[in-house]
Amino acid sequence: MSQIDAAEFARLFDEAYPRLWTIAAAIVNDRDLAQDIVQESAMTGLRRLADYQPGTNFGAWMGQIVRFTALNSRRSATSRKMQAVETHQFSETVEGDAAETDEPIDRQGRLVDDQQDFDDEVARAIDALDPERRSCLLLRVVHNLSYQEISEQLGVPEGTAMSHVHRAKSSMRKALSADAPAPRGEEGGRARG
């Protein structure tokens, strides 16, 4: 079987990188860790270069490697943090351990005005989503991918990808809307610790 050479791998990887990083970031929800995962995945991809068939979707092939690597990392982290509270790595302005407390954020019946505060709330809301749903949402919103492209990238049916995006958007709007009661956990809005 023919095989792409390293320079071609580098070119294809460079092209696919933004989406690969986003998939990793969506699963682990941590910028630095996402980069490490893409790094590890690139090494895995190189080792398995013979498995890649030239002419097929390189991004989808590497995307699967990134996805599995990220999920493994997430599983390991989860088992390590049984006693710990998960902080949100995208919320850099949260003071101290505020994100880890059970104190609800004072919404005062309206959206927060400050952009950074709003970003923090968005970060908490997206943290509450299932990783696959988060991946679909981010590929759609950040990279403006079509549902067919998301389907190819993540190996999920188009309809499922669309459903994930709609449900994710709906869930986040609900979590961030003026009258949201600040519920906890998956799909309910803001996730705390």
Added chain:
Amino acid sequence: MADTPENPDMPDNDDGELLEALLDDRLGPPERAAAMRIVEADPNMAEQVLLQQRIDDSLRRSFQPPADGAAAVLRKLSRAADEPAVEPRKPASADRRLLAALLATAASIALAISLGILGGDEPREVAFKPRPLHEVYTQCVAEGFEPYWVCDDERLFAATFERRQGVPLALAELPEDRRMLGLAYLAGLSRDSTSLLGMVEGQRVLVLIDRADRAWEPDTDAQAGLNVFRWLAGGLVFYEVTPLDEPSFRDAFRFVDPQATEPEPKR
């Protein structure tokens, strides 16, 4: 679609579906205009649209991939593959084959990086932004003055220059007090120039090479205690940025015959 999107926030009617499509940015201009008219007439819908736009903007800010992330990954791969050469190990035969493959791969990747074929549109735009040579030198030193590619294969070295500058170039024998560290990819220079990092008696020296007929004319004003020397040879233009008062690498290059097994001087 295999499954129907559900949105508890939206009305369960045609307007609701239209609004969903609007929020998902799936509408063409006429449909979008129609949807906006509906939205404008309904404060609740308008609030939902504004909120979704704000959320989307926030996600784009927070989940923007690192600009130089791909190049950073490939550089690390290259360094990782080079590590065994620094600290020799005795891998098993299968590992040895893998290691050899990785080393070859890493060398090619590092080459690709140094030649600027990576990085997508954005880095290429940056690469074309002209900067004074003393500034490029200063930044390179601040970042550790480390080459991205150390090439021990003279034919590969010459092939690199032939492909990029149209002239197969090789290193000549250097005096004991100076050595070439390797090639570097330095933002701020032309994508078509090749940069080499050298050391002369502990002093860092930067050499830039490009085709003489290229219109690229970098700012060569000597600043920050640096001198810039320029010379022409074999259709190439050379710039040497150095803290020293004399150029050190003027005789450091020779032109080779790519057809010949052994490189031959053409000068």
